[in-house]
Amino acid sequence: MKLTGKSLKKNKLIIGSRGSDLALWQSNFIKREIEKKHKNIQVEITLIKTKGDKILDVALSKIGDKGLFTKELEVHLLHKRIDIAVHSLKDLQTEIPDGLKLAAVTKRHGVEDVLIARKKKTTIFDLPEGGTVATGSLRRRSQLKHLRPDLNIVELRGNVPTRIEKFLNSDWDGIILARAGVERLKLSKYISSIIPTEIMLPAVGQGALGIEINSDNKFADEIVQSVHHLETAQAVFAERALLKQLEGGCQVPIGALGEVKSNGLYLDALVGSVDGTLTFRQKLRGKKDEPVKLGKKLANNLLKAGAGEILNEIYKTARNNK
Numbered sequence: 001m002k003l004t005g006k007s008l009k010k011n012k013l014i015i016g017s018r019g020s021d022l023a024l025w026q027s028n029f030i031k032r033e034i035e036k037k038h039k040n041i042q043v044e045i046t047l048i049k050t051k052g053d054k055i056l057d058v059a060l061s062k063i064g065d066k067g068l069f070t071k072e073l074e075v076h077l078l079h080k081r082i083d084i085a086v087h088s089l090k091d092l093q094t095e096i097p098d099g100l101k102l103a104a105v106t107k108r109h110g111v112e113d114v115l116i117a118r119k120k121k122t123t124i125f126d127l128p129e130g131g132t133v134a135t136g137s138l139r140r141r142s143q144l145k146h147l148r149p150d151l152n153i154v155e156l157r158g159n160v161p162t163r164i165e166k167f168l169n170s171d172w173d174g175i176i177l178a179r180a181g182v183e184r185l186k187l188s189k190y191i192s193s194i195i196p197t198e199i200m201l202p203a204v205g206q207g208a209l210g211i212e213i214n215s216d217n218k219f220a221d222e223i224v225q226s227v228h229h230l231e232t233a234q235a236v237f238a239e240r241a242l243l244k245q246l247e248g249g250c251q252v253p254i255g256a257l258g259e260v261k262s263n264g265l266y267l268d269a270l271v272g273s274v275d276g277t278l279t280f281r282q283k284l285r286g287k288k289d290e291p292v293k294l295g296k297k298l299a300n301n302l303l304k305a306g307a308g309e310i311l312n313e314i315y316k317t318a319r320n321n322k
Contacts, residue, residue: 010219011040011041011042012041012042012043012044013034013041013042013043013044013083013084013219013220013223014043014044014045014046014081014082014083014084015027015030015031015043015044015045015046015082015083015084015085015086016045016046016048016073016076016077016081016082016084016085016086017045017046017047017048017073017085017086018047018048018049018069018073019047019048019049020159020160021159021160021161021185022088022159022160022181022184022185023086023088024045025184025185026086026087026088026184026209027045027086028045029184029209030084030086030106030209030211030227031043031045033226033227034223034224034226034227037226037227038223038226041223046076046081046082048072048073048076048082049072069087069088069091070085070087070091070092070093070212073085073087073212074097074100074212077100077212077213077214078097078099078100078214080214080217083213083214083217083219083220084103084211084212084213084220084224085211085212085213086209086210086211087209087210087211087212088180088181088205088206088209088210089105089204089205089206089208089209089210089236090178090202090203090204090205090206092205092210092212094204094240094241094243094244095244096212099214099215099216100212100213100214100215101212101213101215102210102211102212103211103212103213103220103221103224103225103228104210104211104224104225104227104228104233105208105209105210105211105228105229105232105233105236106208106209106211106227106228106229106232107208107229107232108207108208108229108232108235108236109179109180109183109184109207109208110179110180110183110194110207111179111180111197111202111206111207111257112179112194112195112196112197112200112202113140113176113177113178113179113194113195113200113202114176114177114178114179114182114191114192114193114194114195115174115175115176115191115192115193115195116164116167116174116175116176116177116182116190116191116192117173117174117192117193118173118174118192119192120192121192121193122174122192122193123192123193123195124144124147124148124193124195124199124200125147125148127148127151127173127174128173129150130150130151130152131150131151131152131173131174132151132152132153132154132171132172132173132174133151133152133153133154133172133173133174133175133176134153134154134155134156134163134166134167134170134172134174134175134176135153135155135156135175135176136155136156136157137176137203138251138252138253138274139201139203139253139254139255139272140176140200141153141253141274141276142253142272142273142274142275142276142279143199143200143201143253143255143270143272143276143279144176144200144276145275145276145277146272146276146277146279147199147200147276149276149277154172156175160177160181160182160185160187161185161187163175163177164177164182164187164190174192176195178202178203178206178207179191179194179207180206180207197257197268200255201255201256201257201268201269201270201281202255202256202257203255203256204236204239204240204242204243204254204255204256205236205239205240208232208236210236211224211227231260234258234260234265234288234289234291235257235258235259235260235265235291236258237258237291237292237295238256238258238265238267238286238291238292238294238295238298239256239257239258239267239269239295240295241291241292241293241294241295241296241299242254242256242267242269242295242296242298242299243256243295243299244295245295245296245299245300246271246299246302246303246307246311247311251314251315251318252271252311252314252315253270253271253272253273253274253314254269254270254271254272255269255270255272256268256269256270257269258291258294258295260288263285264285264286264287264288265285265286265287265288265290265291265294266283266284266285267283267284267285267286267294267295267298268281268282268283269281269282269283269298269299269302271302271307271310271311272310273310273313273314274314278310280302280305280306280307280310282298282301282302282305283298284297284298284301
């Protein structure tokens with residue numbers, strides 16, 4: 001990509017990153033990709049600790065998820081201390097603060113969740129009757145309880161290596177993590193099975209990286225277009241529009257998967273009760289260049305089908321627990 005005009009004034013780009021192994025992998029990946037495509041640009045990484053990194057002994061659903069892993073990075077962007085922030089897109093809230101924008105989305109890694117169990121080739125259905133599975137996600141908990149009501153689900157927090165270590169030192173039968181994080185950190189040897197999206201929909205944006213910038217930073221905007229992947233962006237913009245319309249986040253069991261195919265953009269989405277007893281799941285096709293319209297339409301379809309009752313109950317419980 002050839003840079004033009006005033007954007008050539010700078011030759012250094014600063015990435016803001018959380019300090020976890022996965023966040024550093026993500027930031028270093030973007031650093032390498034930018035340096036590959038822009039030989040004259042020097043890229044630096046500066047570490048920033050977020051609220052989500054500091055509170056590790058409380059369930060995500062109880063903390064409140066507005067900018068849990070992003071707010072501090074966004075403050076640095078607004079004050080122009082960094083040029084870009086690299087996020088796991090599933091951590092980035094659907095409401096971007098004024099003055100900032102989601103400038104690029106990378107090509108998606110495998111979107112599925114994975115089961116890490118005691119033996120290779122173990123699936124969700126192979127776990128022992130009444131077995132224990134750990135996860136920090138209400139979305140996974142809901143879908144798991146829907147599939148296997150007999151399972152005991154316990155809370156699990158921490159970064160990917162820490163979660164795996166906790167499992168290895170526990171008496172749990174399994175844990176569920178995102179495939180992308182496990183594979184990016186070269187920890188695939190621990191994967192027992194990949195969970196098909198037909199039985200467990202991923203989180204909105206799972207597997208993709210989102211690059212956030214200050215809206216005024218034309219230099220950064222032009223640079224990051226070299227790592228932007230249109231088809232992934234179309235898919236995740238539909239997912240994010242659905243989530244925004246449902247007003248969901250870490251406190252709500254919502255799964256979604258957008259897929260670009262030759263005849264359009266498909267969106268598959270689910271809203272479930274926390275205990276898994278009630279699940280609403282629908283699929284819809286729309287135009288590739290109208291992802292937001294598709295996301296909103298499917299969200300409204302789910303609400304009409306009855307998902308609104310689940311959401312209202314969850315929000316009511318959350319308010320009472322504050």
